[in-house]
Amino acid sequence: NAGVTQTPKFQVLKTGQSMTLQCAQDMNHEYMSWYRQDPGMGLRLIHYSVGAGITDQGEVPNGYNVSRSTTEDFPLRLLSAAPSQTSVYFCASRKGPAEAFFGQGTRLTVV
Amino acid sequence: AQSVTQLDSQVPVFEEAPVELRCNYSSSVSVYLFWYVQYPNQGLQLLLKYLSGSTLVKGINGFEAEFNKSQTSFHLRKPSVHISDTAEYFCAVSPYNQGGKLIFGQGTELSVKP
Numbered sequence: 695n696a697g698v699t700q701t702p703k704f705q706v707l708k709t710g711q712s713m714t715l716q717c718a719q720d721m722n723h724e725y726m727s728w729y730r731q732d733p734g735m736g737l738r739l740i741h742y743s744v745g746a747g748i749t750d751q752g753e754v755p756n757g758y759n760v761s762r763s764t765t766e767d768f769p770l771r772l773l774s775a776a777p778s779q780t781s782v783y784f785c786a787s788r789k790g791p792a793e794a795f796f797g798q799g800t801r802l803t804v805v
Numbered sequence: 806a807q808s809v810t811q812l813d814s815q816v817p818v819f820e821e822a823p824v825e826l827r828c829n830y831s832s833s834v835s836v837y838l839f840w841y842v843q844y845p846n847q848g849l850q851l852l853l854k855y856l857s858g859s860t861l862v863k864g865i866n867g868f869e870a871e872f873n874k875s876q877t878s879f880h881l882r883k884p885s886v887h888i889s890d891t892a893e894y895f896c897a898v899s900p901y902n903q904g905g906k907l908i909f910g911q912g913t914e915l916s917v918k919p
Contacts, residue, residue: 742905
């Protein structure tokens with residue numbers, strides 16, 4: 695069991711570039727989420743999914759897109775990166791109200 | 806909508822002293838409640854959770870928390886802290902009717918000094 699796997703671990707983008715952060719889980723969890731972590735602001739929910747084909751916006755969805763075509767994968771897309779999107783991004787998966795399992799994070803810098 | 810407020814951004818404490826990290830929440834529906842810990846440069850791991858039943862819940866590493874519905878609080882306590890408890894602690898809620906949603910507070914940095 696790998697748990698929740700995020701790639702890449704580090705990324706530097708130029709303003710306006712696009713990229714996809716990958717997240718995969720092998721625990722057959724129906725719930726998956728993306729968060730960004732910024733100093734003093736905790737983890738803020740970007741988007742979440744309750745199953746394949748179903749996604750919803752979280753607290754800070756602007757500038758990010760998601761889709762969920764399979765139970766295992768939940769990629770996060772930045773269509774046109776901005777310096778304000780410099781952050782650490784975490785993917786998480788859960789089965790119902792049980793604990794969430796987190797990936798190790800992606801540190802993204804937009805210059 | 807839900808929100809979580811952690812009342813202290815930083816808590817310095819001496820080793821073997823007791824500690825309380827405070828968490829209040831706001832929600833129009835019933836919620837599940839969680840505390841997570843994050844050690845430097847790592848992801849988050851679950852300390853404890855309240856789903857139902859007894860309002861006093863025990864977690865890993867000697868931590869416990871008490872759910873108070875009337876005060877909408879879920880404070881985390883430990884009777885005697887160790888240097889290894891130095892980390893950031895996050896309170897989180899998940900609404901009953903939106904199980905996929907997990908909302909976090911701003912975090913409390915616990916610093917244990919010898």
